[in-house]
Amino acid sequence: MTAVNVTFWWYFLCATAVFNVLAWAVSAAALRRDQSAMTADSYIACRRQLILSAIYVFGCAFRSALPVYDIPRLCLINGWLSSVVVGRSVATIAELSFIAQWALLFRERAGSTGSPTAKIVPVAIGFLIVIAEICSWYSVLTTSNLGHVAEESLWALSTMLFVASMIAVVPRCASSRRPLYLVWCVAGAAYVAYLLLVDVPMYWDRWIVDEENGRQYLTFAQGVLDVSHRRVVDFQWQDWKTEIAWMTLYFSVAVWISISLIHAALRGAQRRRESEPRRSLGGPARFNA
Numbered sequence: 001m002t003a004v005n006v007t008f009w010w011y012f013l014c015a016t017a018v019f020n021v022l023a024w025a026v027s028a029a030a031l032r033r034d035q036s037a038m039t040a041d042s043y044i045a046c047r048r049q050l051i052l053s054a055i056y057v058f059g060c061a062f063r064s065a066l067p068v069y070d071i072p073r074l075c076l077i078n079g080w081l082s083s084v085v086v087g088r089s090v091a092t093i094a095e096l097s098f099i100a101q102w103a104l105l106f107r108e109r110a111g112s113t114g115s116p117t118a119k120i121v122p123v124a125i126g127f128l129i130v131i132a133e134i135c136s137w138y139s140v141l142t143t144s145n146l147g148h149v150a151e152e153s154l155w156a157l158s159t160m161l162f163v164a165s166m167i168a169v170v171p172r173c174a175s176s177r178r179p180l181y182l183v184w185c186v187a188g189a190a191y192v193a194y195l196l197l198v199d200v201p202m203y204w205d206r207w208i209v210d211e212e213n214g215r216q217y218l219t220f221a222q223g224v225l226d227v228s229h230r231r232v233v234d235f236q237w238q239d240w241k242t243e244i245a246w247m248t249l250y251f252s253v254a255v256w257i258s259i260s261l262i263h264a265a266l267r268g269a270q271r272r273r274e275s276e277p278r279r280s281l282g283g284p285a286r287f288n289a
Contacts, residue, residue, distance in 0.1 A: 002237035009244055010067065010076055013251055017061035020255045024057045027262045034266060042269035048104055049265040052097045056258045059094030063087055064251045069243050070140045073226070074234045084227035088140050092133050098254070099129045101261045102162065108268065109169050121165040128158045141223030143215075145207040149200055156195040163188040180264060187257060194246075202242060 031046050038046070068075050068087035075082035103122035132154035139147030166185045170178055218226060234240070 003235035005237045006076070006235045006240055009240075009248070013064035013067065013248070016252050017064040020057050020252075020259070021061055023256070023259050024054060024262075027053070027259055027266075030266060031262070034269070037273060038269050039273070042272060045104065045108060046262070046265045046269055049101055049262045052101045052104070053258045053262050055097035056094045056101070057255055059090045059097070060251045060255050062090055063094075067243075067247060069234075069240065070227075071143050071145065072239070073230045073232050074239060075231050076233065076235065078231055078233045082231055083229070084140060084231075085224075088137065088227070092136070095129065095133065098258055099126055101258060105261060105264065106165070108265070121161055125158045125161055128154045128161075132158070140227060141220050142217045143223070143226075144217045145203045145210065148203040149207060152195050152199045152203060156192050156200070159188045159192050159195070163192070177264070177267065180260065184257065184260075187253065194249075199246065 028050055031043075031050055035043055066075065066077060066079075066082045066087065068082060068084055070084050070088060073084055080086065103126060106119075106122040132151045135147040135151040135154065137147075139145060139151065163185050166181055166188070170181050170185075
């Protein structure tokens with residue numbers, strides 16, 4: 001029965017991945033539809049958001065189809081693509097792309113509002129997330145959960161900075177954008193609560209148990225070989241249950257937020273087009289996809 005539950009969860013992840021890819025494709029079509037009316041700068045900004053979101057959306061779709069539980073090396077399909085080294089590499093690239101989306105948003109906000117916060121925050125968050133990714137790889141390679149404690153703590157700190165900066169920016173932005181900003185703030189606050197109340201304590205408890213049991217951690221060299229070759233196919237609910245909640249939210253809500261950043265850029269381009277007088281010569285730049 002437990003194997004059936006994990007199988008249904010896996011099917012749900014795959015169905016969600018298909019929906020997310022279709023949602024991204026709709027966003028790409030929206031950009032293609034509007035591109036002829038956009039200025040060069042607006043089109044480039046929207047195009048960058050679209051590409052970065054694609055990396056995140058398709059990266060999460062890949063991990064939904066081939067879920068991996070890193071430290072015990074658990075997977076659902078026995079193949080090289082299900083190895084931890086592949087899954088973690090995809091996750092790292094996708095997460096850095098997601099953070100780059102936010103950096104682009106804040107840069108655009110800094111340009112339109114002149115907010116110094118919007119200039120500083122993306123740099124700080126980017127630095128923290130790079131360190132978080134290094135901590136994640138430390139845990140994955142050595143099998144020590146202490147790195148995950150640091151990783152999730154850094155994500156919590158980064159998200160708190162993001163929420164605080166959003167709150168600072170909201171009064172300066174157009175009223176039409178405030179509801180979306182508030183949704184992002186609520187989602188960010190909920191994410192911080194989850195990290196601090198569930199995720200960080202869970203990894204800390206795992207590390208304490210490993211220490212009490214005298215667990216022998218891998219060296220970096222041993223870890224590289226291990227993540228490249230060792231895979232354990234497992235459909236037992238008790239082995240996956242601690243991962244199911246965060247994976248489900250990560251591969252759904254987080255992806256939808258990534259896609260929403262594309263539409264925020266599209267709406268920003270539309271608003272600039274409506275507020276700026278059309279130049280008498282030349283007009284807006286036109287592009288071919």
